[in-house]
Amino acid sequence: xxxxxxxxxxxxxxxxxxxxxxxxxxxxxxxxxxxxxxxxxxxxxxxxxxxxxxxxxxxxxxxxxxxxxxxxxxxxxxxxxxxxxxxxxxxxxxxxxxxxxxxxxxxxxxxxxxxxxxxxxxxxxxxxxxxxxxxxxxxxxxxxxxxxxxxxxxxxxxxxxxxxxxxxxxxxxxxxxxxxxxxxxxxxxxxxxx
Amino acid sequence: xxxxxxxxxxxxxxxxxxxxxxxxxxxxxxxxxxxxxxxxxxxxxxxxxxxxxxxxxxxxxxxxxxxxxxxxxxxxxxxxxxxxxxxxxxxxxxxxxxxxxxxxxxxxxxxxxxxxxxxxxxxxxxxxxxxxxxxxxxxxxxxxxxxxxxxxxxxxxxxxxxxxxxxxxxxxxxxxxxxxxxxxxxxx
Numbered sequence: 001x002x003x004x005x006x007x008x009x010x011x012x013x014x015x016x017x018x019x020x021x022x023x024x025x026x027x028x029x030x031x032x033x034x035x036x037x038x039x040x041x042x043x044x045x046x047x048x049x050x051x052x053x054x055x056x057x058x059x060x061x062x063x064x065x066x067x068x069x070x071x072x073x074x075x076x077x078x079x080x081x082x083x084x085x086x087x088x089x090x091x092x093x094x095x096x097x098x099x100x101x102x103x104x105x106x107x108x109x110x111x112x113x114x115x116x117x118x119x120x121x122x123x124x125x126x127x128x129x130x131x132x133x134x135x136x137x138x139x140x141x142x143x144x145x146x147x148x149x150x151x152x153x154x155x156x157x158x159x160x161x162x163x164x165x166x167x168x169x170x171x172x173x174x175x176x177x178x179x180x181x182x183x184x185x186x187x188x189x190x191x192x193x194x
Numbered sequence: 195x196x197x198x199x200x201x202x203x204x205x206x207x208x209x210x211x212x213x214x215x216x217x218x219x220x221x222x223x224x225x226x227x228x229x230x231x232x233x234x235x236x237x238x239x240x241x242x243x244x245x246x247x248x249x250x251x252x253x254x255x256x257x258x259x260x261x262x263x264x265x266x267x268x269x270x271x272x273x274x275x276x277x278x279x280x281x282x283x284x285x286x287x288x289x290x291x292x293x294x295x296x297x298x299x300x301x302x303x304x305x306x307x308x309x310x311x312x313x314x315x316x317x318x319x320x321x322x323x324x325x326x327x328x329x330x331x332x333x334x335x336x337x338x339x340x341x342x343x344x345x346x347x348x349x350x351x352x353x354x355x356x357x358x359x360x361x362x363x364x365x366x367x368x369x370x371x372x373x374x375x376x377x378x379x380x381x382x
Contacts, residue, residue: 007300066208072218081303084222156222166217175209179202 003071007081028115037115039107039123046104049192051185062178069171084156091149106130225299227286227311229323233347235284236260247288247316248272248298257317259288260351267294269301276307284309288316325353330360 002008006016034056035041044050071077103109106127108116113131116124138145160167235243246265247254254264265287266272276285285307289295295312302310313319327348329341345355 002304008304009300062205062209066205066212068221069212069215069218070208073215078303079221080219081225082221084220158220158222160217161220167220168212168215168217171212171215172209175205175212179206182202 002075003077004081007078028118031112031115032119036112037119037121037124039116039121042109042112043104043107048188051189054185055182058178058181062175065171065174069167084158086156087154088150089152089154091151094148102130225296225303225310225312227313229313229316229319230344230347232259232286232313232320233324233351237347237350243284243286244276245286245288246272246276246298248294249288249290253290253317259286259313259316259320262288265298267298269298272298273301273305273307276302276305284311286310287312289314291315291318324348324351327353327355329355329357331357332360 005011005019011019031037035052036056041050041052045053068077068079068082072079099109106113106123108124108127110131113124113127117128118124142149158167160170163170232243232245240261243261245259245262247258247262248265248267250267251264254262258264266275267289272287285302287295287298287302287310289298289312291314295314295316299310299312323344324347327341327344329338329345333341341355348355
């Protein structure tokens with residue numbers, strides 16, 4: 001059986017939604033057990049006192065990157081069938097800045113706010129509420145933002161395509177950066193504990 | 195040795211091997227194809243393009259793309275009907291605005307027809323892009339240059355490219371555009 005499973009006909013629409021629900025439950029459980037429902041731990045990333053977020057995110061990136069690359073090379077993953085969201089340079093940079101400000105202020109990102117709220121934390125509930133209000137306001141005011149929202153489209157572009165290098169070279173580079181980053185993160189945390 | 199160290203070594207080894215593993219197909223390669231891309235392919239080498247129309251007979255008889263063949267909409271029957279010699283060609287699934295063309299495309303992909311693409315709402319797309327492409331007056335030079343190529347393809351397929359004033363209301367009904375196309379005696 002090839003992946004992506006939905007495109008390969010492993011299950012229909014209902015099965016895909018149930019599968020996504022199950023994956024979401026597992027993902028949320030691991031986030032909570034990893035402490036990422038705690039705003040202090042998340043905000044600590046920005047003050048360099050707790051590098052958990054960096055290590056979790058980069059671990060996920062490396063795991064997925066190696067999985068996607070090697071499953072594709074082995075013929076188990078039909079990579080062209082994997083959806084790739086298009087890149088819009090300026091609006092996504094702007095969105096990243098807004099996201100970063102909100103992340104530091106709230107101490108939680110959209111995903112971890114749901115994790116925090118699910119454990120009954122009031123700050124998590126408030127961030128979820130704020131996020132929903134922001135989504136609603138954006139949709140209501142969309143005509144004002146539409147020009148920026150659609151600016152600088154680059155299509156569904158990947159780093160190998162952008163740099164003109166083979167995918168394998170990018171995999172090697174990102175894994176090397178990740179390993180160096182983990183060592184640096186450990187040193188930063190050790191210095192903070194000392 | 196700690197678990198973290200073991201995982202780092204495994205990741206490092208797989209990453210290093212990837213350096214020699216080379217490239218893979220890019221993700222997110224769209225299954226869709228535009229009417230303009232179909233026109234370019236037909237113009238370049240019509241024998242290398244197979245257009246399979248998965249709509250019903252009535253819709254096919256009312257209008258279909260040049261060189262299109264009526265094909266079974268059932269994905270399994272469609273795969274079975276496609277000969278081995280066609281697997282190297284560009285295979286375009288032309289359909290209505292519903293999900294049928296995509297379902298047929300997925301079936302062909304699973305059967306190993308990597309050159310398969312689908313054109314949703316093929317009639318409307320072809321009429322818009324090839325039979326009666328329209329350039330709004332006052333377009334920037336880049337848009338105009340792209341349109342010139344499109345206009346040339348349109349004339350090749352018997353269409354009628356035109357420039358319309360910015361204030362003019364565009365035709366938005368497929369049936370109207372079909373009638374207009376027939377009135378002008380387009381050769382298709």
